[in-house]
Amino acid sequence: MSNQQIPLGTNWGPAxxxxxxxxxIDMTGKLVVVTGGASGLGLETTRVLSLLGAQVVVPVRRVAEAEEAFEGISRTEVYELDLVDRGSVRRFASEFLQSSRSIDRLILNAGVMATPLFRDNEGNEGQFATNHLGHFALTVALWPALLQAKDGARVVALSSRGHHICGIDPEDPNFLQRPYDKWQAYGQSKTANSLFAAAVDTRGRKNGIRAYSVHPGSVVGPLARHLSSEEINSFGALDENGSPVIDPKSDKKNFAQGAATSVWCATSPSLNDIGGVYCENSDVASLEETVRKGVRPYAVDLEEAEKLWKLSVDLTGANIK
Structure with a gap:
C-alpha cells in the first residue's frame, strides 16, 4: 500500500x-499530451495548460471535431487515436516518437462510463479496454519520450470515486464468466486507473517519472452520455430546470472545478517528491474504508498494482523494456 497517501493540507478546496x-505556474517549453482533451474536462485541461504556455498534443477519435473545439486555443496539435484499437495506439505513438520530442506531462483523461457491453478487437471488455488497457499500451509506447523530459515527467491518470464500487476481478476482468454489469465494469476500470498510476510511479521514479491518479469530482458532461435521464436524476445531478447542479462541497462540480486536480497534479511543486498517490480536491486524498470520499486501500495497494501490471502485459503484449 502507498505510504504517501496522506493529505498535504493544501489551500485548495473543492471549489x-x-x-x-x-x-x-509557467509551462513554457513543456509538452503535454492529453488524451480526450477536446471535450469536457479534457478541453478545460487543454485550455488551461495552453494558457500556462505548454504545447498540448491531443490524440482523439474525431480529429475534425477537436480542431473545431480548439478554435481560439493556441499551441494545440491534434492526432487521431482510438484507445480500443491497439494498431491505432501504435500508429500514434510511432508518429509522435518520430518527432524526437520529449513528453513532460502525459494526462490520461479519455474514458467511458457505464456503457452497454462492447469489446475491443482482442475481446477485452470495453470499459476496461478504453479506460485502462488502451492507456496502459499508450504509456508504454510513449515511455521513451517520457524518459527524455529534462526536468522529470509526470503521468496523470483520471480515476474517479467510481473505484469505490469494486476492485478488480483477476479471474474474470473481461466479464466472460460473470454477467455483465455496467457499473461493476466502470468501478473495476477506475480502480485500474489508480493502481496503474502506482505501478507507473514504481517503475519511473528512478528516472524522474512520477505518476498520480485523480478523482475530478462529479461533473455532468460527455461521460454521462450512456446514462438515461432517470439515472442522472437519481444522482441529484440536475435541478428542476434540467441544468447541472453545481455544489462543490457535495462533489458536484463544473468543468473548471473538475479539471483542477488534474492540472494541480500536472503542475504543483508540492508533488515534486511524491508519487503513486490518488488525489482529489487538489490534494493527496486520505485512505478511507467506508465513507464516500478519499481512496479505498485496495486502489493504492502496491501488490495489487503489480498484479494489474502483469495482467495488462498479458492482455496487451506491451511492456516497458
Missing part, C-alpha cells in the same frame, strides 16, 4: 478551478 491551482 478551486484549474486556473486558480496553476496560478503563477
Amino acid at each position: 478551486a478551478t484549474a486556473e486558480q491551482v496553476a496560478e503563477n
Whole structure:
C-alpha cells in the first residue's frame, strides 16, 4: 500500500478551478499530451495548460471535431487515436516518437462510463479496454519520450470515486464468466486507473517519472452520455430546470472545478517528491474504508498494482523494456 497517501493540507478546496491551482505556474517549453482533451474536462485541461504556455498534443477519435473545439486555443496539435484499437495506439505513438520530442506531462483523461457491453478487437471488455488497457499500451509506447523530459515527467491518470464500487476481478476482468454489469465494469476500470498510476510511479521514479491518479469530482458532461435521464436524476445531478447542479462541497462540480486536480497534479511543486498517490480536491486524498470520499486501500495497494501490471502485459503484449 502507498505510504504517501496522506493529505498535504493544501489551500485548495473543492471549489478551486484549474486556473486558480496553476496560478503563477509557467509551462513554457513543456509538452503535454492529453488524451480526450477536446471535450469536457479534457478541453478545460487543454485550455488551461495552453494558457500556462505548454504545447498540448491531443490524440482523439474525431480529429475534425477537436480542431473545431480548439478554435481560439493556441499551441494545440491534434492526432487521431482510438484507445480500443491497439494498431491505432501504435500508429500514434510511432508518429509522435518520430518527432524526437520529449513528453513532460502525459494526462490520461479519455474514458467511458457505464456503457452497454462492447469489446475491443482482442475481446477485452470495453470499459476496461478504453479506460485502462488502451492507456496502459499508450504509456508504454510513449515511455521513451517520457524518459527524455529534462526536468522529470509526470503521468496523470483520471480515476474517479467510481473505484469505490469494486476492485478488480483477476479471474474474470473481461466479464466472460460473470454477467455483465455496467457499473461493476466502470468501478473495476477506475480502480485500474489508480493502481496503474502506482505501478507507473514504481517503475519511473528512478528516472524522474512520477505518476498520480485523480478523482475530478462529479461533473455532468460527455461521460454521462450512456446514462438515461432517470439515472442522472437519481444522482441529484440536475435541478428542476434540467441544468447541472453545481455544489462543490457535495462533489458536484463544473468543468473548471473538475479539471483542477488534474492540472494541480500536472503542475504543483508540492508533488515534486511524491508519487503513486490518488488525489482529489487538489490534494493527496486520505485512505478511507467506508465513507464516500478519499481512496479505498485496495486502489493504492502496491501488490495489487503489480498484479494489474502483469495482467495488462498479458492482455496487451506491451511492456516497458
